[in-house]
Amino acid sequence: MVSHRKLSTSHIIGIREMSEEDIQKILDYAKEMKNNPFEYSERLNGKILALAFWEPSTRTRLSFESAMLRLGGRTIGFSSQAGTSLEKGESLTDTIIMLAGYSDGIVIRHPLRGSAKLAANVAERYGIPIISGGSGSQEHPTQALLDIFTINERFNRLSGLNIGLIGDLRYSRTISSLLFALSKFGRNRISLFSHPSLGLQEELHYYLTNTNLELIQAKNLAESISELDVLYVTRLQKERFPDPMLYNEVKGIYQLRTALLNSAKPELIILHPLPRVDEIPYEIDKSNHALYFEQAKNGVYVRMSILDFLIGS
Amino acid sequence: MSNKNSNNKELIVAKIDNGVVIDHITPPGRAFYALKVLKIDEKYPHSAFVALNVPSKKLGRKDVLKIRNIDEKDLNIEVLGLIISGSNVAYIKDYHIVKKEKIITPKKATGILNCPSSTCITNQREDVETQFVVITSKDVIKLRCEYCDIIFNIHERISLLR
Ligand SMILES: [Zn+2]
Numbered sequence: 178m179v180s181h182r183k184l185s186t187s188h189i190i191g192i193r194e195m196s197e198e199d200i201q202k203i204l205d206y207a208k209e210m211k212n213n214p215f216e217y218s219e220r221l222n223g224k225i226l227a228l229a230f231w232e233p234s235t236r237t238r239l240s241f242e243s244a245m246l247r248l249g250g251r252t253i254g255f256s257s258q259a260g261t262s263l264e265k266g267e268s269l270t271d272t273i274i275m276l277a278g279y280s281d282g283i284v285i286r287h288p289l290r291g292s293a294k295l296a297a298n299v300a301e302r303y304g305i306p307i308i309s310g311g312s313g314s315q316e317h318p319t320q321a322l323l324d325i326f327t328i329n330e331r332f333n334r335l336s337g338l339n340i341g342l343i344g345d346l347r348y349s350r351t352i353s354s355l356l357f358a359l360s361k362f363g364r365n366r367i368s369l370f371s372h373p374s375l376g377l378q379e380e381l382h383y384y385l386t387n388t389n390l391e392l393i394q395a396k397n398l399a400e401s402i403s404e405l406d407v408l409y410v411t412r413l414q415k416e417r418f419p420d421p422m423l424y425n426e427v428k429g430i431y432q433l434r435t436a437l438l439n440s441a442k443p444e445l446i447i448l449h450p451l452p453r454v455d456e457i458p459y460e461i462d463k464s465n466h467a468l469y470f471e472q473a474k475n476g477v478y479v480r481m482s483i484l485d486f487l488i489g490s
Numbered sequence: 491m492s493n494k495n496s497n498n499k500e501l502i503v504a505k506i507d508n509g510v511v512i513d514h515i516t517p518p519g520r521a522f523y524a525l526k527v528l529k530i531d532e533k534y535p536h537s538a539f540v541a542l543n544v545p546s547k548k549l550g551r552k553d554v555l556k557i558r559n560i561d562e563k564d565l566n567i568e569v570l571g572l573i574i575s576g577s578n579v580a581y582i583k584d585y586h587i588v589k590k591e592k593i594i595t596p597k598k599a600t601g602i603l604n605c606p607s608s609t610c611i612t613n614q615r616e617d618v619e620t621q622f623v624v625i626t627s628k629d630v631i632k633l634r635c636e637y638c639d640i641i642f643n644i645h646e647r648i649s650l651l652r
Contacts, residue, residue, distance in 0.1 A: 193639075270617040291611035291637025295618050313609050315639060380639050 184486050188297040188307045191316035192357040193384060200361065204326050207482035211475070214247060220485050221250035227280035228254030229272065230310065231287045236451055236473065237310045237319070241284050244480035250488070253279060270299050277303035282488040286310035306487040314348045314378070319483060320450055321354030323476040325362075327468060328407055330475070331446055336363030339404050341395065343370040344411035344431050344456060346377050351450045352411060353381060360388035368395035368405070372427045375417065398433075403440045408433075408466075410449045410456050433457050438466060448472050504539065504556075507585055510565065512555040512593075515577045517629050518543045521553035523573045523648055528564065530557060569651055571596045572624065572631055572644050595626055599633060603650040610638035 184199045192200070210217055226245040228238055233256060242252050269287065273296045276283050285296050285307060293309035293316075300307045311317040329335050340359065346352050346369055356377075359365045367390055369377065376394070385392065395401050402408070413431055418424040433447070433456060449457060449469040461467050515521050521540050525531070530538050536558040546552045562581065570577075575595040580587045601619040605612045612620045612635070621636035634641045644650075 266615075268614070268616050269611065287611075288609075289611045289614065290607065290609050290639065291635070294637050295611045295616060298618070313638075380641055383641055384639075 187487065188293075188300070189318050189483060189487070190293045190297050190307065190309050191312075192318045192321050192354045192361075193316065195318070195361075197361045200322065200325075200358065203322055203479065203482050203486065204329060206486065207322075207326055207475070207478040208330075210481050210485075211478040214478070214481075217248055217481065217485065219249045220489050221245065221248040224248075224250040224282070224488050225280045226250055226252045226254075226484065226488070227276040227283045228252055228256070228310075229276055229283055229285045229287075230254065230256040231269075231285075231292075232311070233257050234286055234310065236476070237286065237317075238284075240473070240476040241308075241310065241319075241480050241484075244477050244484055247477065248481055248484060248489075250281075250484070254284075269295060273299040273307075274303070277305040280305065282306045282308065282484065284308045284310045285312075287312055289313045290315040308483060308487065311350055314350050314353075316354045316357070317350040317450075318354050319476070319480055320351045321358040322483070323472060323479040324351075324355050324409070324448060324450075325358050326479050327448060327472040327475050328446070331444075331468070332406065335359065336365060336389075338406045339366045339368070340407040340409060341368045341370060341398070341401065341405045342409045342411070343398060343433075345375045345413050345417055346371040346411070347375045348414065348417050349411050352409075353378065355409065356381060356385060356390065360385055360390045364389045364391070366391045366393065368393045368401055370395050370398050370401075370431065372423075372431075374419065374423075375413075399437055399440075402437055402445075403442065405441065405445055408441075408445060408447045410447065410453070412449075412452070412454055412456060428455075431456065433461060435460055435464075438464060441466065505585060506537075506539075506556050506558050506582055509536070509556065509558040509560050509582055510562075511580045511582060512557075512570075512574065513552070513578050513580070514546070514549060515553035515555065515574045516549050516551070518551045518553050520574050520645075521555050523645060524555060524570060526648055527566075527569055527573050527651055528557070528560070530560075536560075566602070567591065567593060568596055568599070569602055572599060572633070572651075573648070575626075575631065595624055595631060597624055598622065599624060601652075603633075603652055605635045605638060605640065606642050606647050606650055607635065607638050607640045610635060610640065612637050 245252050290313040293312040297307040415424050446468040447466045539556040541554040543551050570593050577593045579591045581589040599622040622633040625632040631644045
C-alpha cells in the first residue's frame, strides 16, 4: 500500500528549482497510481482544482482535468482570455487571489515568463498550491515529469542515456524543463538537432554548465540515430521563423522519415509532447519505437501524483 | 619639473568643502556610469569633478568622483554596489572626512531596477517587486532575474536602474 510522503515544495513552478528527491517521489507515486488507478479514486473527494489558462491548450488542460476527476475531485476554470475579466485587463495577481478563494489548487498557463512564480508568491499567502502548466518559453514542468516518467518506465533508469532532441529547441519550454530534469539524474548525453536560429536559449547553457549533461550540437540525424536511446521530437512553429521561405527549406530536415529508423537501435523510443503536425508521419505510429501516445497517457498519472501530493491531505 | 612626490589627484581635482569623494573606481570609465546612476549632469546645482584614468600604485588606473553638496540619502549604496563595486566613499564636511564607506557588490537586487525582458511578468501591471541575483566574475557584474531567468550585464543595461 502507498505511503503518502510530502514534497519539500508546496508549488510546482519549474524543474530547475526542484530537488531530485521530490522528482523521484512524484515519479514513484505516479507509477503506483498507474498500476492501481482505481485505488485513488476518492483521494481528492470534495476538492476543487482551478484551471487558469491564459493561453489556449487542449492536452495539458484536459490531462489535468482527467487527473483531477480520476482522483474524485472537480475542476473549474477558463481557457482563453476571450469573454473573461482578463479581457478587461484584470491582472494575474488579482485573478490568482480570486481563484485562491474558489479552489484548493490552481494550474496556471500564461504566455509570460515568471508568471508561475508570481502566481505562487500570491497564492502562498492563502495557502493554495500553484502548478505551472507552462510559463511562456521558460518551463513546462509537468510535461518534463511525464517525459522522464515515460523514459524511466522503458529503460528503468534516467542516466547513461543517449538522447536526441530535434526541432525548435529555442522557444520550447518543454525542452528547457526536460534538460533541467535530465541534468539531475547523473550522466546523460544530449545530441541537439536544430536549425542555428532555433538552438538552445543562451541562459540554458549557463544553467546547465556544471551539471552532468553532455550537450552536443549534432549535424545530421541520419548519421547519429543509431546511437540514440531516446529521440525527442518537437514541432517547428512556422511563426518562429524570421523568414517563411527558410521555414519551408528547413522543415524537411527535421522531419522524421521511416527509412531513418532502419539504422536505429531496436530499443529506441520516440517521444513528442504533441500536438504534432508533420514532424512524424503516421506510419511510424505503428512501430515499436513510437511511444508518444503512451507518453501523453502517462501525463494523467504524473499529474494525479502531483495533485495528490499538493492538494491531498 | 618632477612632481613625483606631489599628489596627482590634487593637481587635477580641487578639494571640496562639503559632499562626497568616491575614490578607487575601477576599471577606469565606470565613473560615467556612477554619474548617470546618481543623476549628476549639467542640471545638478553644484559642482562635480570627474577624474578619469588617474594613475594609482595599487590599481593601475582608476577614476575619482568629487560631488559637492550631494545629500547622503541620494547616494544609493546598494545601486552603486552594482555599478562601481570596490570603490570607497568619503563623506566630507568642512573639508574633513566625517565617514568612510566601502562599496561592495550586493548578493541580490530587489526593486531597484526593471527587468530587460519584454516577456517577463514583472514588466506587467502586477503587484510584484523585481528580484535579481547578482553574478560576478572579475569586473563583470551580471544579474539574473528571479522571475524570468534572463541573465544580463548591468553596465550594458544601466537605464534599467530606477
Ligand atoms: Zn525578468
